[in-house]
Amino acid sequence: MAETFLSIQNVRKAFGATTVVQDFDLDVERGEFVSFLGPSGCGKTTMLRIVAGFEEPSAGMVMIGGKDVTNLKPNQRDIGMVFQAYALFPNLTVAQNIGFGLKVAGVPRAESDARVAEMLSIIKLPEFGDRYPYQLSGGQQQRVALARALAPKPKLLLLDEPLSALDAKVRVSLREEIRLIQKKLGITTIFVTHDQEEALSMSDRIVVMYGGKAEQVGTPFEIYNKPATRFVASFVGTLNILEGTVSDPASGTVSINGSEIALKRALDGKAAGDEISLALRPEAISVGNHPGRDSSIAGEISDVSFLGSVIRVRVGVGKNAVSLDTFNSPSTPPPVVGETANITFAASDLLVLQ
Amino acid sequence: MRASRIWAWVTFGLGATFFFLPLIATFEFSLRMKRGVYSFEAYRSVIGDTRFQETFAYSVTVAVMTILLGVLLVVPTAYWIRLRMPHLRPVVEFVTLLPLIIPAIVIVFGYIRMYGSSSPLPFLATRRGTDVLLVIGYATLALPYMYRAVDTGLRTIDVRTLTEAAQILGAGWATIIGRIILPNVLIAVLSGAFLTFAIVIGEFTMASLLNAPAFGPYMQNIGANRAYEPAALAIIAFVITWACMGGIQILARFAPRSANRPN
Numbered sequence: 001m002a003e004t005f006l007s008i009q010n011v012r013k014a015f016g017a018t019t020v021v022q023d024f025d026l027d028v029e030r031g032e033f034v035s036f037l038g039p040s041g042c043g044k045t046t047m048l049r050i051v052a053g054f055e056e057p058s059a060g061m062v063m064i065g066g067k068d069v070t071n072l073k074p075n076q077r078d079i080g081m082v083f084q085a086y087a088l089f090p091n092l093t094v095a096q097n098i099g100f101g102l103k104v105a106g107v108p109r110a111e112s113d114a115r116v117a118e119m120l121s122i123i124k125l126p127e128f129g130d131r132y133p134y135q136l137s138g139g140q141q142q143r144v145a146l147a148r149a150l151a152p153k154p155k156l157l158l159l160d161e162p163l164s165a166l167d168a169k170v171r172v173s174l175r176e177e178i179r180l181i182q183k184k185l186g187i188t189t190i191f192v193t194h195d196q197e198e199a200l201s202m203s204d205r206i207v208v209m210y211g212g213k214a215e216q217v218g219t220p221f222e223i224y225n226k227p228a229t230r231f232v233a234s235f236v237g238t239l240n241i242l243e244g245t246v247s248d249p250a251s252g253t254v255s256i257n258g259s260e261i262a263l264k265r266a267l268d269g270k271a272a273g274d275e276i277s278l279a280l281r282p283e284a285i286s287v288g289n290h291p292g293r294d295s296s297i298a299g300e301i302s303d304v305s306f307l308g309s310v311i312r313v314r315v316g317v318g319k320n321a322v323s324l325d326t327f328n329s330p331s332t333p334p335p336v337v338g339e340t341a342n343i344t345f346a347a348s349d350l351l352v353l354q
Numbered sequence: 355m356r357a358s359r360i361w362a363w364v365t366f367g368l369g370a371t372f373f374f375l376p377l378i379a380t381f382e383f384s385l386r387m388k389r390g391v392y393s394f395e396a397y398r399s400v401i402g403d404t405r406f407q408e409t410f411a412y413s414v415t416v417a418v419m420t421i422l423l424g425v426l427l428v429v430p431t432a433y434w435i436r437l438r439m440p441h442l443r444p445v446v447e448f449v450t451l452l453p454l455i456i457p458a459i460v461i462v463f464g465y466i467r468m469y470g471s472s473s474p475l476p477f478l479a480t481r482r483g484t485d486v487l488l489v490i491g492y493a494t495l496a497l498p499y500m501y502r503a504v505d506t507g508l509r510t511i512d513v514r515t516l517t518e519a520a521q522i523l524g525a526g527w528a529t530i531i532g533r534i535i536l537p538n539v540l541i542a543v544l545s546g547a548f549l550t551f552a553i554v555i556g557e558f559t560m561a562s563l564l565n566a567p568a569f570g571p572y573m574q575n576i577g578a579n580r581a582y583e584p585a586a587l588a589i590i591a592f593v594i595t596w597a598c599m600g601g602i603q604i605l606a607r608f609a610p611r612s613a614n615r616p617n
Binding site: 052053054073074075077079080081083085087088089090091100101104105145148149152 | 511512515518520521524525529534538
């Protein structure tokens with residue numbers, strides 16, 4: 001069992017009558033990269049600011065390295081943070097920005113200069129030390145902000161939507177860079193984002209938040225493939241919802257648009273005739289027979305969109321509409337709107353939504 | 355189009371004449387001290403006067419002290435209002451405007467009643483105490499200009515995020531204000547400082563009623579008793595004020611450029 005480094009225990013935060021974070025518990029291991037993922041207003045940034053010390057929790061405790069820091073000020077917590085709006089000091093050069101935390105800590109000049117040079121080389125901007133922030137692009141500014149946060153060797157790194165102000169291409173390259181640097185330094189990191197792709201590609205674990213609560217905590221694989229709640233299932237990735245009725249709860253048989261599907265697991269709490277919502281990821285569905293896909297439902301092609309390497313097909317299944325992607329193959333003509341088609345999938349891939 | 359341009363130039367010409375003609379006339383008159391020739395005799399006479407040197411030096415010292423007091427008072431206040439108490443901004447803005455509404459003579463009579471030699475805070479009992487009170491009074495008179503200049507400067511930077519960025523790097527309040535906030539609003543502070551300087555150098559009411567050996571009462575005294583020297587003094591006062599305004603313009607070019615705009 002790995003060592004818990006950051007422990008958030010039963011934290012609640014209310015602003016007046018509005019509770020923005022409630023019953024939040026999380027243990028983060030040393031060196032782990034954990035993302036808080038959720039829509040705007042879900043409480044993820046508030047939770048990060050509580051860890052940083054900018055907000056005081058209404059209840060609960062935050063521990064870093066076994067020490068209770070709940071009542072410590074931000075400048076006493078030994079934390080590095082990168083902000084969405086870069087927050088570089090406009091009056092200082094890049095080198096002075098990176099060395100700011102070291103100067104405040106009273107690190108000797110020679111040692112500080114060496115550390116600044118090391119950080120500049122880590123962020124691949126060794127020649128930019130004498131420039132001012134306004135002379136840098138957004139991506140470069142955010143790399144400098146990362147170097148500034150890491151220079152004093154903090155115990156914990158907090159990233160508050162650091163990529164959201166950047167254009168798509170820079171965002172992808174910078175997220176890879178951030179993850180590489182984090183792995184190289186082995187620093188425990190909390191990353192706040194509303195972008196599921198960022199969270200899935202960068203994190204060791206993801207905390208999906210909704211309405212101030214942690215809906216699910218798990219690895220990207222678990223979050224994507226085994227969503228615990230309907231919100232997680234719908235927020236992370238694209239999802240097809242199939243409405244059906246329970247035929248036999250004991251054997252887990254359901255009826256969708258007249259086709260009987262055996263889930264091969266008991267549907268606890270359901271009775272025969274109950275309505276049930278099932279979900280399927282687009283990549284778990286194909287048109288026509290496919291090895292390993294043991295269940296099928298008849299439907300009608302309602303729309304075909306040619307997207308280059310991929311063809312997006314929508315199939316009407318009774319009152320449900322299912323979306324799936326197939327790879328474009330020059331030798332195979334795409335499906336035609338109005339054609340009858342069987343969609344096939346593995347029954348084990350069907351998610352029962354609560 | 356052409357007619358409107360002509361009218362614009364005519365209006366500009368009339369305005370410029372209204373402003374510059376008395377100035378040119380005053381300057382021309384100030385050069386006539388020696389009969390029959392133009393000379394800078396009036397300027398030589400004014401600058402060579404020991405009372406000019408003493409009162410000017412006194413007013414410059416008081417102006418510098420006023421600027422220091424104004425900066426110490428206004429920068430932390432404006433910063434704190436922006437950071438933590440934005441709901442109090444209208445109240446503070448109103449308070450800082452009061453010196454424009456309440457005449458200086460009312461303020462100074464209030465001071466004389468409140469801080470006379472028999473009061474618990476007898477500022478006026480000593481010369482040094484009177485100097486301190488004059489500085490406080492001038493800081494009050496300059497408050498509307500200093501507060502607005504600093505507040506405008508703070509508006510150009512993301513005060514909250516910069517403060518949090520400095521805090522999380524271990525900085526305390528003194529470091530945050532001294533090394534991050536103040537340098538980024540320095541040009542705004544200097545604008546306020548020049549305005550304060552211009553106000554203090556020529557101020558008459560407070561200095562006169564507090565019997566301070568300041569430049570304002572000296573100018574009034576010379577104006578009442580001499581012919582050419584007051585004209586020279588008026589030109590000197592104009593040059594000082596314009597130099598202050600020019601200083602603001604020049605310094606504005608060196609303002610740190612904000613890098614907080616996400617691209």
